[in-house]
Amino acid sequence: MKEAIEKTKIVHIALAGNPNTGKSTIFNALTGAHQHVGNWPGVTVEKKVGDFHYKNKEFEITDLPGTYGLTAYSIDERIARDFLIESKPDVTVIVMDSTNLERNLYLAISVLELGRKIVLDLNMNDIAEHKGIKIDTEKIGKILNCPVVKTDAFHKIGLEELKAAILKATTFSSSQKELEFFVDYSEDVEIEISKIEKMLKSESIYPKRFLATRLLEGDPEIVHYLRQTSREFVVEEAMHVGRHLEKNFGYDMETWMIERRYNFIRGLLKESVKREKRSIKLNTSDKIDRVLTNKFLGIPIFLAVMWATFEITFSVGGWFANYIDAFFGWFAEVVTAGMDVIQAPMWLISFLTNGLIAGVGTVLVFLPNIMILFLAIAILEDSGYMARAAFVMDKLMHAIGLHGKSFIPMIIGFGCNVPAIMSTRTLSSEKDRILTILINPFMSCSARLPIYILFTSIFFKSNQGTIVFSLYFLGIAVAILSAKILKPIFFKHETAPLIMELPPYRLPTVKTSLIHTWERASAFLKKAGTVIVAGVVLVWFLASFPISTEYASQQTLIGHLGMFLAPIFKPAGFGFWQAAVALFFGVIAKETVVGTMGTLFGGESKLATILPQYFAPLSAYSFMIMSLLYIPCIARV
Amino acid sequence: MTPLTYVKNGEIVEVIKLTGGKYFVDKLTNIGIYPGTKLRIVSDGEYGPMIIAVGETRIGLGRGMAQKILVRLAESTSEVKQ
Numbered sequence: 001m002k003e004a005i006e007k008t009k010i011v012h013i014a015l016a017g018n019p020n021t022g023k024s025t026i027f028n029a030l031t032g033a034h035q036h037v038g039n040w041p042g043v044t045v046e047k048k049v050g051d052f053h054y055k056n057k058e059f060e061i062t063d064l065p066g067t068y069g070l071t072a073y074s075i076d077e078r079i080a081r082d083f084l085i086e087s088k089p090d091v092t093v094i095v096m097d098s099t100n101l102e103r104n105l106y107l108a109i110s111v112l113e114l115g116r117k118i119v120l121d122l123n124m125n126d127i128a129e130h131k132g133i134k135i136d137t138e139k140i141g142k143i144l145n146c147p148v149v150k151t152d153a154f155h156k157i158g159l160e161e162l163k164a165a166i167l168k169a170t171t172f173s174s175s176q177k178e179l180e181f182f183v184d185y186s187e188d189v190e191i192e193i194s195k196i197e198k199m200l201k202s203e204s205i206y207p208k209r210f211l212a213t214r215l216l217e218g219d220p221e222i223v224h225y226l227r228q229t230s231r232e233f234v235v236e237e238a239m240h241v242g243r244h245l246e247k248n249f250g251y252d253m254e255t256w257m258i259e260r261r262y263n264f265i266r267g268l269l270k271e272s273v274k275r276e277k278r279s280i281k282l283n284t285s286d287k288i289d290r291v292l293t294n295k296f297l298g299i300p301i302f303l304a305v306m307w308a309t310f311e312i313t314f315s316v317g318g319w320f321a322n323y324i325d326a327f328f329g330w331f332a333e334v335v336t337a338g339m340d341v342i343q344a345p346m347w348l349i350s351f352l353t354n355g356l357i358a359g360v361g362t363v364l365v366f367l368p369n370i371m372i373l374f375l376a377i378a379i380l381e382d383s384g385y386m387a388r389a390a391f392v393m394d395k396l397m398h399a400i401g402l403h404g405k406s407f408i409p410m411i412i413g414f415g416c417n418v419p420a421i422m423s424t425r426t427l428s429s430e431k432d433r434i435l436t437i438l439i440n441p442f443m444s445c446s447a448r449l450p451i452y453i454l455f456t457s458i459f460f461k462s463n464q465g466t467i468v469f470s471l472y473f474l475g476i477a478v479a480i481l482s483a484k485i486l487k488p489i490f491f492k493h494e495t496a497p498l499i500m501e502l503p504p505y506r507l508p509t510v511k512t513s514l515i516h517t518w519e520r521a522s523a524f525l526k527k528a529g530t531v532i533v534a535g536v537v538l539v540w541f542l543a544s545f546p547i548s549t550e551y552a553s554q555q556t557l558i559g560h561l562g563m564f565l566a567p568i569f570k571p572a573g574f575g576f577w578q579a580a581v582a583l584f585f586g587v588i589a590k591e592t593v594v595g596t597m598g599t600l601f602g603g604e605s606k607l608a609t610i611l612p613q614y615f616a617p618l619s620a621y622s623f624m625i626m627s628l629l630y631i632p633c634i635a636r637v
Numbered sequence: 638m639t640p641l642t643y644v645k646n647g648e649i650v651e652v653i654k655l656t657g658g659k660y661f662v663d664k665l666t667n668i669g670i671y672p673g674t675k676l677r678i679v680s681d682g683e684y685g686p687m688i689i690a691v692g693e694t695r696i697g698l699g700r701g702m703a704q705k706i707l708v709r710l711a712e713s714t715s716e717v718k719q
């Protein structure tokens with residue numbers, strides 16, 4: 001940690017904490033717009049870094065993944081641990097849920113044992129006070145030798161104090177090599193710890209005490225590390241000692257060490273926390289849970305919620321879509337007229353109106369639907385229902401050899417498969433992760449939604465929501481089926497057991513829901529702006545050459561390509577070249593399917609009249625199914 | 638001493654022992670369930686997963702996991718530990 005300070009004058013801060021403690025709210029409140037998002041090296045786990053100024057000092061803050069501890073059992077915990085060890089942040093802020101200090105302090109203890117300087121941030125203090133929990137921050141700070149502050153990030157309370165505490169923490173015990181903090185692991189164990197510490201001799205990366213305790217617990221990563229640094233004999237000795245102690249204690253070392261830590265925490269809390277006695281009764285959240293996760297009602301309720309989501313998406317979204325459609329029609333006319341005035345060449349006018357405006361416009365028409373779907377998903381997530389959905393689906397997921405948590409990536413897959421695959425990292429079993437990723441493309445992502453909307457709005461006007469719902473359902477069914485088939489072939493292995501925190505139900509705020517919606521919608525727009533434009537331009541080019549032919553006719557390059565591909569799709573009931581071309585370009589990104597059709601038939605507004613000439617309702621449905629099930633987009637691969 | 642799966646809605650129990658592998662023990666202790674913890678059963682799930690309360694936190698637990706948590710009925714008047 002010393003070099004880091006000398007190297008630059010920037011104070012490096014790491015932000016750690018359990019999931020659901022308001023860590024990202026703190027991060028956003030501290031950094032504002034000064035943040036950038038990337039990935040942790042080697043894994044697709046989002047890494048957020050931001051900075052802020054306070055009292056003429058520059059602070060750089062890295063948001064660690066939400067974790068419960070620092071073991072080597074999950075990717076997130078490993079990332080957090082590696083960062084704390086390798087990057088040696090000057091101060092680690094631990095964001096805690098004030099209503100659940102016992103568990104939150106466990107992480108704090110782990111970080112302290114790593115020898116890092118910490119600031120304890122007791123967040124969600126308002127809720128704790130409301131629940132009659134009184135916390136003596138000074139006492140906690142004295143025992144753990146670190147600054148402790150109370151915040152309520154949601155209402156932006158206590159942030160200045162937090163900054164001051166961070167600054168104060170940089171001055172804490174900086175002269176000492178390791179911080180003077182330890183949990184007493186009982187006399188017998190302490191003797192062995194100091195013996196192992198001596199055996200370790202020189203050690204530059206970890207605090208020796210940390211190595212010794214983790215070694216006794218049998219932490220696989222630490223064992224590996226010591227073997228690599230040719231200290232196999234220490235590992236042997238620790239294993240020998242561990243077995244001996246286990247015999248004495250009557251249970252395994254890991255449980256012992258963990259219990260000692262919790263013991264320490266309990267003692268700490270007894271001195272520093274007062275709770276008003278209240279009668280225990282079911283709170284509202286629990287009552288809702290008994291209904292929503294009921295064994296008879298759980299799944300029907302979930303299906304009803306999803307169905308309602310789609311109904312709303314289409315009825316409300318369609319209303320907006322008409323206006324956007326009209327706008328692009330008008331815009332294309334204006335451009336044509338404008339270009340005529342400046343006497344632009346015909347090909348340029350064609351490129352702009354037939355190519356760009358028709359293509360991109362066709363896709364953007366669906367933006368309202370997509371926004372509403374994203375908003376609905378954000379509300380379901382923020383209200384806490386999404387976690388219950390995973391919980392309710394656990395049994396069903398188990399039947400196909402996955403567990404309930406795999407369901408969340410699949411729901412996110414409705415938005416886009418790319419973030420869905422990123423979210424599989426919460427699955428602790430590697431095999432579950434791979435299987436979930438493999439079946440994810442069958443989930444109807446938002447890119448396929450425009451195809452559904454386009455076709456259902458033309459062919460299935462009266463029951464749009466239901467038809468689309470059936471497609472989503474079909475996707476899920478196929479995903480389940482393929483999981484069933486893939487599982488025994490590739491992975492002969494039992495599924496990881498289900499354990500997940502269920503956040504309390506709360507009314508989602510307008511602001512956070514909109515932020516979440518926007519995060520996803522902007523990703524869609526970005527894609528519309530890049531991949532789709534490129535695809536549309538390519539289609540236009542192919543549809544315009546050779547130059548003497550009529551635009552998008554059968555004699556153009558694209559016509560030939562389509563004619564070549566069309567027979568493949570004949571059995572599916574749409575063996576004409578335009579559809580073949582649209583699906584072909586859909587391989588690049590599903591968004592381009594509709595864009596391509598728009599380009600080939602001369603704009604979204606004309607599709608409604610032209611398409612019925614080519615498709616019957618049945619073949620339209622099969623076209624949609626084809627879009628659902630064939631090759632996923634390049635971005636995903 | 639009974640497995641957690643036999644406990645009914647609303648009852649409060651104390652965890653006695655976690656009878657599982659390293660991964661299991663680690664997962665549970667990190668989330669705040671270890672010998673001595675008091676749990677309240679929010680939903681016993683009958684044949685499906687259970688919901689239990691640890692202080693203010695609600696945790697969904699598969700039956701397989703619940704089976705490996707040995708508990709003892711605590712007095713129903715005592716308060717759930719924080």
